[in-house]
Amino acid sequence: MNRIAATVAALALSTSIAGAASAAETMRCSHQLPPPHHIAKVIDRWAAEVETLSGGEIDVQVFGADSLVKAKDNILSTAKGDIECAFSLNFQWGKTLPLMNVTLGPYTMSSIAAWKKWPTSEAAAFLEEKLSEKGVKNVAWMFITNTSVFTSKGKALITPEDFKGIKMRGIGPSFDRALNAMGAATVSMPGSEVYQALAAGVIDAAITDVAAAWSRKYYEVQDHMTVVPVLAAYVHGYVNPAWYAKLSDKSKAALKQAGEKAAGWALEASQEAAAAAPQQLADKGVKVHIATDAENAAFKAIMQPAYAEGFEKETGAEGKKLLELVAKIQ
Known part of the structure; x- marks a missing residue:
């Protein structure tokens, strides 16, 4: 009887694990950067961190170099829910949200000290609210250059x-x-x-x-x-709000923590690359x-x-x- 009970328990555990694995939320992330680009590497590192911090609740699939959705379509595709996530350069918002171009002012935002403060600044929070109004939830700020x-x-x-x-x-x-x-x-x-x-x-x-x-x-x-x-330019990561709303508190916290870490990684990588x-x-x-x-x-x-x-x-x-x-x- 003990052997049978152990077998049943093992099968139950196996089924439970398989069920948990299949329940992982797929997160397809599109971006335009080529694999050698330093920010493309930061995005890959961010993706791995999200999976780790979420305990496998989120399955992050990164598609770079325009391989999933073209750069000009990333924003609309994410807002509509055709994909779960994308990364764009700030100037790709164009006339849709020209406020995103605030850092592009010639010789305006070139201070590294300022960029260290950016992710938790009132300016960033202001833009996150405006992004929400445009149908996306911001999850990461990645400084890309001031050179x-x-x-x-x-x-x-x-x-x-x-x-x-x-x-x-x-x-x-x-x-x-x-x-x-x-x-x-x-x-x-x-x-x-x-x-x-x-x-x-x-x-x-x-x-x-x-x-x-x-x-x-x-x-x-x-x-x-x-x-x-x-x-000065930046890449930012954003997700579909409806998809985000379905996540557990643990997964939402994972996205927040991974985004905070990635902001630091991007700043370091960008300075080294420059x-x-x-x-x-x-x-x-x-x-x-x-x-x-x-x-x-x-x-x-x-x-x-x-x-x-x-x-x-x-x-x-x-x-x-x-x-x-x-x-x-x-």
Whole structure:
């Protein structure tokens, strides 16, 4: 009888374990970053942490490099519930929520000290509320860069005059105004398409994170890069609210804790990548120029007023309030 009882108990335990495993909530997360990108690696680490902290209640499946949903469709797909989760760069909110572009102000949010405060700041909480109104629940803030490059071929972009007649990839209405003010013509396209557009001559130049210029192999199609602290960008992770509402308290806490940890990992990884990338690009034959204080001042004098005018028009009173909250962490 004891053997039979033990067998029955073992079968019951096995069934219980199988049932628990099958009950795991699937969390498909889409993003556009290529595997070598430092933030793509942070997202993978975040996913593993969510599974660990949730005790296996959440099965996180990460699909990078636009392999599940295209970058431009991530927000709507998550809001509709077609997928559970996605990561986007802040400027991909475009006209839907232009407040997300607050950090893109030329030479506005370049302080690492400020970014350490960002995830728990009033500014971040303000944006999380606005994101909720747009149909997504924010779960992670990941600083990606405060160091960018103007990429080009044949000639470096060192002064505002160098941008006249240049066709380049833009990153959003307000920031594009700043590029237009220097004479550039901007074209909207996701990051995954920029390499091919540069290779084919559809565009002449681009602005991107210095580490992304390396990970996306821009050095194969551009031979000059000017390093500028012109904008600060972030990737943020968000989930479908209805899906989130069904989670246990343990799983919700896991997402919160993993997001807090990932914010720190992203900051560390981004600083390391930014420090290493210029030399990596130079080793590939790129003529890398670090903009001088005078050159940055010349860019700022033209770009900042143009951006500010656009941001104010797009965001109104809410934009003014957000800028005040951002000023508190400077």
